[in-house]
Amino acid sequence: MRVSRRNWLRNAGMVCFGAAAGGTVTSLCGAPTTPAAAATPLPWPYVKLDADAVAAAAYEMHYKAGCCYAVSASIIGELARKIGSPYTSWPAELMTYGGAGVAGIGSLCGALNGAAMVTFLVTGSADKAKQGKAQEITRDIFNWYAQTPLPTFRPAQPKFENVKIVSRSNLCHVSVSKWCKASKCKISSKEREERCACLSGSVAKYTVELLNAHLAGEFKAVCKLPAESQTCRDCHDKGSPREDARVQMDCGVCHFTKTPHPTL
């Protein structure tokens, strides 16, 4: 579904950065802007993609600029090839920022950050009433990532064979450290780089599978939060007695399960 730029601006009530073609508009800041290319409103068009081809591209792209770039650029690159504009004007290198949990900080896994961005790009909207499906797909991807032995993707010519782990978390450093423990490899090893490249391939493939299913009108969320976390939510989520935790993650991976640090 496509809407005109003019209608989108009126309906969404968002700040206007550009100008309607051929005229000038006044920004929320009060100053007239210069006529320029206008942004294409969301959702951008999507066509069925080959999930295996995208996964293979993501694996290769990981070695160019990391996980967040790999997942987003592999999907958008294929859409650019099939559709052209507006994807051809997407600054692909931008999503490099999310690599290694954003700038190497080890927070949210960059593969997931890239997958969430692309999912919103092709299914989302600034209109809150139209964001439900993007959120459903994104949450399914995050839950799948936390609960699945990864990586599921294996390239045609792997540099190393991989150990699979279940991270139980969407955070980079949790996933990486669990893999280091299982593989007995270090964070700076070539084996770890290969593992994360395969992880990017895995996340790109699953994301495309869900987006293809959504396009076909067949998407249904299959990966739910663990039952234990639902028990936590009964007391802490919206509508509960306490209403003090806004979260859809596996609580037990960090809370109430700690062992003391080994004696130094």
Added chain:
Amino acid sequence: MRVSRRNWLRNAGMVCFGAAAGGTVTSLCGAPTTPAAAATPLPWPYVKLDADAVAAAAYEMHYKAGCCYAVSASIIGELARKIGSPYTSWPAELMTYGGAGVAGIGSLCGALNGAAMVTFLVTGSADKAKQGKAQEITRDIFNWYAQTPLPTFRPAQPKFENVKIVSRSNLCHVSVSKWCKASKCKISSKEREERCACLSGSVAKYTVELLNAHLAGEFKAVCKLPAESQTCRDCHDKGSPREDARVQMDCGVCHFTKTPHPTL
């Protein structure tokens, strides 16, 4: 510093989505792409912004589409007003995806996700050798966020007065739950929405201050990891005996500090 599209493609070795003006190119996938508007290479131009004005805009924008949209669109919107293209073609509503820790999942704070994206947009590059400054600025923003009593921004006409808390984390649900405990307000309350709008204003303001300093050649990282976390890194970070944790976060907020769950 600006480089031609042709040079950027040659130097960065990235996948080409678009086509050089007036001609056709062959994508990594092997198929010729259709000539189209090419992406503007990073970094996009930056000019000094009024941090207080951007903060006020971010506060207002939070009520439109959440934290990640607010921080990114407030900064990019002001750059669009001052510079025009390429900012005028930026799909501002896209960053809505990061709201409430990505699709309401409670992972990475959306204000930080938006700040990191914009920081990379105006200071980053796909070239690994040129990413250091973007990473330094982003890590400073993340450490500042975790260590500062927030929100620091107060609108001209606040809907509610705010309790400030130090989250010690870059995660949405940690920050929100600590604020709920301190304020005795619920996650779905209007007071919590106002608090997160002020938080968006705070993060946008600090980000602009750092980007202005970088523009002036005066940026120096001032917010470092806590000394306790540095002790952890001595054994777990790259170059250490174990090398099994790739992370720049306050370890103690989740590790080895747990109290048991109250009796149900």
